[in-house]
Amino acid sequence: MQAEEMSYVTGPWMQKAWFRRAYEVDEIQKLVALLHADRLSLHGREADIADGVSVHWVGGHCAGQEVVRVRTERGWVVLASDALHYYEEYERGVPFAVVFKSSDMIAAHDTIRALADSDDHVLPGHDPLVALLYPPADGAGSPHVLRLDGDPDRGALG
Known part of the structure; x- marks a missing residue:
């Protein structure tokens, strides 16, 4: 996954409804969990x-x-x-x-x-x-x- 995308979906732009409407919180949490489990690589x-x-x-x-x-x-x-x-x-x-x-x-x-x-x-x-x-x-x-x-x-x- 693009490191910039991870930064985007966990960063300050998600405080704005317009930018977060395409993302589900549980999906972002799963990405973070995969990263911590060494099952996701950021590039x-x-x-x-x-x-x-x-x-x-x-x-x-x-x-x-x-x-x-x-x-x-x-x-x-x-x-x-x-x-x-x-x-x-x-x-x-x-x-x-x-x-x-x-x-x-x-x-x-x-x-x-x-x-x-x-x-x-x-x-x-x-x-x-x-x-x-x-x-x-x-x-x-x-x-x-x-x-x-x-x-x-x-x-x-x-």
Whole structure:
């Protein structure tokens, strides 16, 4: 977990209702308990998680917002999570409505572009278009698990 995010969710911004509304006290307590049990590692702004998987701080939506970069057969894909909720934000260069620091959220778009091999290698965290562009993963047991290593099916949008 980003050290900045832990600092954010246990720090003075949580005194403000606007900033704490996305967090549950029991979830924050569980994070602290995991940290004390040596089951949670806090890392800096960039970290390699495994071969071909890294995380990168971008801030914006929350103080410790990060994106995940994954090496696939088709190249580097960025799982943007809440740094980019919808493709439209990325295309228009606008932040999502719920944001801690809008300048960081807009700057995150540039970081995401730099980390991904192309805009077709960027996946927003909440856009239903992702499910139209990428096929379900065979044998995953859920239609919500998608294969991201192939090229997106742009024909699915028309």
